[in-house]
Amino acid sequence: MSSGTLYDEVWDRHTVTELPTGRTQLFVGLHLIHEVTSPQAFGMLAERDIEVAYPELTHATVDHIVPTADQSRPYGDDAAEEMMAELEANVREAGITFDHPDTGDQGIVHVIGPEQGLTQPGMTIVCGDSHTSTHGAFGALAFGIGTSQIRDVFATQTVAMEKQKVRRIEVTGELGPGVGAKDVILTIIRTLGTDGGVGYVYEYGGEAISALDMEGRMSICNMSVEGGARAGYVNPDETTYEWLRETDAFRDSPQEFERRKSYWESIRSDETAEYDDVVEIDGDAIEPVVTWGTTPGQGIGISERIPDPADLPEGKRDVARRAQEHMDVSPGNRMDGYDIDVVFLGSCTNARLADLRAAAEVIEGREVHSDVRAMVVPGSQRVKAAAEREGLDEVFTEAGFEWRGAGCSMCLGMNEDQLEGSERCASSSNRNFVGRQGSKEGRTVLMSPVMVAAAAIEGEVTDVRTLREVAAA
C-alpha cells in the first residue's frame, strides 16, 4: 500500500465515505463533459427524474464531432448537428457553462481545462473520456469514466471508485535535442506494456520530467491510459504555478492564487512517500520514438529495427504479426523511410501552443512533400488565436499545411477528417488502433510533433535530428 503520495492525499481529502461494496465514494471537484458521452447520461437522469446536483462544478465543450473546415450551422453532417443541438439544449436546461464555438473558448476538453485554469493541483477531475488522465500533469487526480458514471456525477457530484496502487516512474537524466515528452511516454508504454498500468496510478518524476514544460507533462499524463493506467500525475512545482498564474482563474486574483497554492503545496508527495512499485527509465538513452504496429506499445527508437514477432513474448506474437501485416512492415527493417501520405498535427496529446511552435520551427522555410496531405488542427480556439498572433499559421500554410479549426479531428475520425483507404499517416495523436483514424485499412504511425513535421517535409518517416543538421549546415 502506498502512503504519503499525492494520490493518497487527494484521495483521502475527497473521500465522502466507504461504500458497503468496498469501493470509496469520491467527491468530484471538476466534471468536464462533451457531446459524445454525455447525452445518454442526461437521458438517464431524465428517466429517473433527477436533476444535476452541482451544475457549477461541471464544464462543457464540444470537440469530437465539430467540423474543422466549415463550422457554419447547421453542420453538414446531420448526426453531428443533432449531437451539438442536444448538448446545447442539455447544458441550457441544467445551467452548465458551455464553451460554445461562438465564445472563442471552445476546444478539446483536455486542452481547454488547463488553459482556462479550471484544472488545478489537488483536484479530482473526471470526464467521460479516457484521456482525462491529461489533467494529472497539474497534480490533479484525473481519470476517465463511462456514461453511467457520468450519470452518477450529475446526480451526486461523486463516483464509486476502487483505490489503486501507485507506481513511481522516475525518468532520469536529460532528454537530447529532438527528443521530447512524446518520446518519453512512448518509451514508458513500450517498456511496461499497454496493460502494465492496470490497477495502478502512475506518478511521473525525476530530472527529465521536472525539466518539462506543462505541455510536455500533459502529453505524458495524457497517454497514461495507453499504458493501462487510468490516471497519471506529476507533482506540482514552480513550472505548474507559473502556468496557473497566467490563467483566467488567477490572472486578476493573486491573493486567491496564494491561498490555493498553500493547498497545492500540501498535497505533494512527501519525501518519505512509499510506493507500490518504482520503475526507472534512463532519459539520456531515449531517442525519437515511432510506432510500427497497431498498439501504442509497439514503438521503437528511430534507429532501431522492427522486431521479429517470433522474438517477442508468446502473448505478444499474434498481435505483432497481425499488426505488421496491417502496417505493411517487415521485421529487421527500420521505420525510417516508411512512406507517409497524410500528416496530422493535432489531438489532446499534442495540439497545444508549445507543440505547434516546436513543429513550426522544423517547418519554417521548408515545404510539405508533394505527395503528402498535411493538416494542423489546433487544440482549442485560444491555441489557434495565440498561434496566429505569433504568425505560426503563416509558417504552416506557406509550407503547404491546411490550417484548421479546433477539435479532435483525425485522431479518431468522428468528423470529416479521416484517412482514406490504406493511407499512411504520421500522427501526433495517441492511438494507432486499426481503423482509429476513420479508415479500416488506414495506417497510423504515432510520433512527436517535431517528428510529424519532419515526416511532412520528407514524405516518409524521418529522424528530425538529421533534418536539423541539414538546416544548420
Next chain:
Amino acid sequence: MSGESSAEAGSGTRGDADTDPDSEPVEIIEETSGTGIPVRGNDIDTDQIIPARYLKAITFDGLGEYAFYDQRFRNGEATDHPFNDDRFRGASILVVNANFGCGSSREHAPQALARWGIDAVVGESFAEIFAGNCLALGMPTVTANEEEIRQLQDHVSEFPDTEISVDVAAETVSYGERTVEANVDTAQRTALVEGVWDTTALLKSNRETIHGTARSLPYVESASIESAPGAPDGGRGGNTDTETEAGATDRAGYD
C-alpha cells in the same frame, strides 16, 4: 445476426435487491449462464468493439448490430468473425483473451455487447475503464488464467451448444464436466451479488456527507453547496482558512 436480444439470451440467478426506498429496484446477479462465443486475441480495443462512427448518436439504441462491425465486414463482405457465425447465435457468454477493452472510455462498447446479447465476459484480463463500464450495466467481467481461457475458447468453438455457467458468487466458470476456478474483483462481486452495481441511489443516499466533503475542500466554490441543507450559517461564510485546515477528517461535523 443482429438486433437487440439481451433479455432472452441468458438465464441465471437474478432477483431484485432490497435497496433505498426511494430508488428503483436493482437486480442481484449471482450467476449467469448461456452458450458461449469466443473472440480471440490480446489487446482488443474499444475502437474494434464499436467503431467511432457509430458513436454519432445521442442514445445507445441500436448499437447491438454494430458490435465488432469492422471485424465482421470487409469490403462489404461478411468475414468469419464469431459474431457472424450462426453456430454462436443466441450466445450470452463472451470469452476473450488479455487486455480486452483497452483504449477509449466509451460505454458504447459494453452497451453494444449487451444489446447484441452478451450477459457476461470471461477473459484473461480486462482494461479497467471497460470493466467498470460493464459493472455499471450489471455485466460481470470474470478472469481466469491463459490456459483455462484457451481451453474454454477451444471447447466453445468445437461444441457451441455447451451451456456455460458463470458463478459470480462462487467465482467459478462451469461447462461440460469442468469447473474452472475464476476470479471476480471483490468490489465487483459484492456489487453484483448484493445488487448495488447501479450506484446512483447508493451514492445519492449520502447527500449530507457529500456536502460536508465539498465544504472541507479549499477550492470548491458552489452555490449548490452554500444553499445546501446542513451548511453552517446557510453557507461557507468568510472564514475559508479555518475550513481549509479542518480538512476532510473533520467533515463529520457537517453531517
